[in-house]
Amino acid sequence: MELFYINSQEFLHTFGLDFLKPYAEGRNFNSEKRFVEFSLGRYLVKNAGEKFYGIKDTEIVINNSKPEFKSGGIHFSISHSAGIVIAAFDKNPCGLDIEIMKPRDFKSLSERYGKVLTEAEDFYAFWTELEARIKLQMPVKGKFTQKFQDRFMLTVVSSEAISSQPSCTNLPVF
Numbered sequence: 001m002e003l004f005y006i007n008s009q010e011f012l013h014t015f016g017l018d019f020l021k022p023y024a025e026g027r028n029f030n031s032e033k034r035f036v037e038f039s040l041g042r043y044l045v046k047n048a049g050e051k052f053y054g055i056k057d058t059e060i061v062i063n064n065s066k067p068e069f070k071s072g073g074i075h076f077s078i079s080h081s082a083g084i085v086i087a088a089f090d091k092n093p094c095g096l097d098i099e100i101m102k103p104r105d106f107k108s109l110s111e112r113y114g115k116v117l118t119e120a121e122d123f124y125a126f127w128t129e130l131e132a133r134i135k136l137q138m139p140v141k142g143k144f145t146q147k148f149q150d151r152f153m154l155t156v157v158s159s160e161a162i163s164s165q166p167s168c169t170n171l172p173v174f
Contacts, residue, residue, distance in 0.1 A: 005086040095136030124153035
């Protein structure tokens, strides 16, 4: 399993919004932020799919509400938070979530979810796992959770065991 990410501010500083228009797939968005998140996620998976996994046809289709390469070959999951767009790639179906860790009322959240979530790391590990499981849409057999860049928590889940810590690479801009 491998993770690739892009800092959207750095990317847009180099390329600008117009560069992302072909990756919007003709969709209309209510906000520029949503346009950037969606389009940059598509850019990320298409370029990583092509450059790192040799996928010739990077067309993305939706199957059971989950994006996948039309040609198959590798599974991916996309997430974004606070300017970071990240994707997990694996030979097995996977789900990924990333969240910026910010202060919250952890006592109320503990009561709401029936769990002891007294610190940011506890809550965000729980929350990102929950979101990643929803994206996977099947039983979880492998899970990996870690802090990312000191401000984020990420969790990736898989339909099979995760044998080692996933590598996490800032996608080179092509």
